[in-house]
Amino acid sequence: MREELLPIGKMAKLNRVSIPTLRLYDEKGLLKPRYIDPDTGYRYYDINQNARLDMIAYMKELGMSLSEIAHALQKEDITLVEEILSRKNEQIHEQMRQLKARHDAVERAIMSIERYRKSPATGTLSLEYIDRRFVWGIPCSTNFYSGDIHSYEKVLRELRLKLEESGFQQIHSYNIGTSITRENFVNGQFVANRIFIFTNRHTSGDQSAMHMVDSGMYACIYLDNYDDEVSGAGMLLDYCRENQYQICGDYLCEVMTGFQVFDNDPRRMFLRLQVPVSFEK
Amino acid sequence: MREELLPIGKMAKLNRVSIPTLRLYDEKGLLKPRYIDPDTGYRYYDINQNARLDMIAYMKELGMSLSEIAHALQKEDITLVEEILSRKNEQIHEQMRQLKARHDAVERAIMSIERYRKSPATGTLSLEYIDRRFVWGIPCSTNFYSGDIHSYEKVLRELRLKLEESGFQQIHSYNIGTSITRENFVNGQFVANRIFIFTNRHTSGDQSAMHMVDSGMYACIYLDNYDDEVSGAGMLLDYCRENQYQICGDYLCEVMTGFQVFDNDPRRMFLRLQVPVSFEK
DNA sequence: GAAAAACTCTCCATCCACTAGAGAGTTTTG
DNA sequence: CAAAACTCTCTAGTGGATGGAGAGTTTTTC
Numbered sequence A, B: 001m002r003e004e005l006l007p008i009g010k011m012a013k014l015n016r017v018s019i020p021t022l023r024l025y026d027e028k029g030l031l032k033p034r035y036i037d038p039d040t041g042y043r044y045y046d047i048n049q050n051a052r053l054d055m056i057a058y059m060k061e062l063g064m065s066l067s068e069i070a071h072a073l074q075k076e077d078i079t080l081v082e083e084i085l086s087r088k089n090e091q092i093h094e095q096m097r098q099l100k101a102r103h104d105a106v107e108r109a110i111m112s113i114e115r116y117r118k119s120p121a122t123g124t125l126s127l128e129y130i131d132r133r134f135v136w137g138i139p140c141s142t143n144f145y146s147g148d149i150h151s152y153e154k155v156l157r158e159l160r161l162k163l164e165e166s167g168f169q170q171i172h173s174y175n176i177g178t179s180i181t182r183e184n185f186v187n188g189q190f191v192a193n194r195i196f197i198f199t200n201r202h203t204s205g206d207q208s209a210m211h212m213v214d215s216g217m218y219a220c221i222y223l224d225n226y227d228d229e230v231s232g233a234g235m236l237l238d239y240c241r242e243n244q245y246q247i248c249g250d251y252l253c254e255v256m257t258g259f260q261v262f263d264n265d266p267r268r269m270f271l272r273l274q275v276p277v278s279f280e281k
Numbered sequence C: 001g002a003a004a005a006a007c008t009c010t011c012c013a014t015c016c017a018c019t020a021g022a023g024a025g026t027t028t029t030g
Numbered sequence D: 001c002a003a004a005a006c007t008c009t010c011t012a013g014t015g016g017a018t019g020g021a022g023a024g025t026t027t028t029t030c
Helices: A008-015 A019-027 A047-061 A066-074 A078-117 A149-165 A182-186 A226-242 B008-015 B019-027 B047-061 B066-074 B078-117 B149-165 B182-186 B226-242
Strands: A005-007 A043-046 A125-130 A133-139 A176-180 A194-199 A210-213 A216-223 A251-256 A270-278 B005-007 B043-046 B125-130 B133-139 B176-180 B194-199 B210-213 B216-223 B251-257 B269-278
Touching: A005 A008, A008 A019, A008 A043, A008 A047, A019 A043, A043 A047, A047 A066, A047 A078, A047 B078, A078 A251, A078 B047, A078 B078, A125 A226, A133 A149, A149 A194, A182 A226, A216 A226, A226 A251, A226 A270, B005 B008, B008 B019, B008 B043, B008 B047, B019 B043, B043 B047, B047 B066, B047 B078, B078 B251, B125 B226, B133 B149, B149 B194, B182 B226, B216 B226, B226 B251, B226 B269
Parallel strands: none
Antiparallel strands: A005 A043, A125 A216, A133 A194, A133 A210, A176 A194, A176 A251, A216 A270, A251 A270, B005 B043, B125 B216, B133 B194, B133 B210, B176 B194, B176 B251, B216 B269, B251 B269
């Protein structure tokens, strides 16, 4: 609390900045040392000046340039300081939100690779328990199974647009899926019902478009080519009939892309077609 | 999912990067467009390439230089990717922790200004309710009231050292305080007992040095000069006696500096000397 | 199907906030 | 009173962008 002057090196270490940086700040008028030895030119800082250095750090993080900071600090206006601090506080909240989203994205990427690595050969049939999931999507305006390639793209584009409107960021690296109603599926009428992304429950964006997909046993088939979906769905239906599984909910096509970072990836995506089943006892 | 190529502008917008940045990444081999028109030189990107762009962003945030990133991605090693992702995940956790600390620091700064602004004139006596607080500190090795200026500095330095050892960051902008035991205080023996910082309950660092200061009514006196502490403490004691307040706990000297960002601040700090009191009924 | 608007190309210069190092002088430590 | 550790100024260089000029290419619009 009492007079305590620090040479530049101590000041730098205490505040985790470099010595040249402190000199730069001196030059630009951001932080003048409390005392400069007139003979040697040595800079000496007051320990209290580190509050100012904190402030400079906050302001930098708010995107202000050094000259803007110098300008603002020269005004010596405490209300301005308060205003900047509360802006900083808001920014921190926003950053927390983003960091959370970032974390989710990285987790998804890791899981995606994991899954991709362990995905079975194409055509593999299975019966597996799948945990509850949340999906966010829109009804399909056109049936793209019967149509050409462009109708699917069109629907996909609509979804992307909606996602963007609803303030989803990181559209990519969400897995896309489509569904067919139970009724249509059991009748072999493969007519797309909805298109959606798999997401986690607590996502920003319009909640009304969010649906829950229940947990349970699913009959599944894995494919590695998108064009095989219709035939795969047929095989899945046959599989259920042969084994006398009761189809008890809507069919889903889950597009499981790996986290595609390499250009010449041998197998660029795979699908898991799935339908919830029950068993008579 | 199907072939869908984007020109550079769309790709840039979709991934929130600038066009020149994408060109730079192309040049440096971080992200080659899927297709380049041989006649026009126009770059066209595949929508799946944004996973790679995400990856580049993660790697940049991990502090890798562009050439390191190019190098790592050229290896086409998925385990390396996984490794980097999990490092990224750790980094995110660390950032969350830091952001929390940052938030606390900004809050403290704001409160500090608020308080400073509303602090009463020097010599003001008051009786006020003070909420419970947490302090973190060490016993005083020497009594600095009786000693010279340097003994206080020495103790302060010890505290700083301990703080650093215990992994406190942002040492500054914590408020410092000292205490005198109730017994000594009521006898007019102003012998410093402990020196500490005021902190919030959940701080990293050695928990054994953490103490709680109970809430309650406190008799207080405000001062704006550190050298007046001893006489102020005397005045506080007299004040309690005159009003027949029962001193029921240890005396504290709370150093309330504002958030000192300006060099020529008229009043650079103030103290609130305080002692918990009760009243006979 | 022509004109206008919006993109995109390459190449070069510029920016900011630092960092690095040379060469000389100054404190602090033992 | 050396040796070690700081500090000074000054110049140059860094990475990762950003900006503009001038020419060419798509896309949109009427």
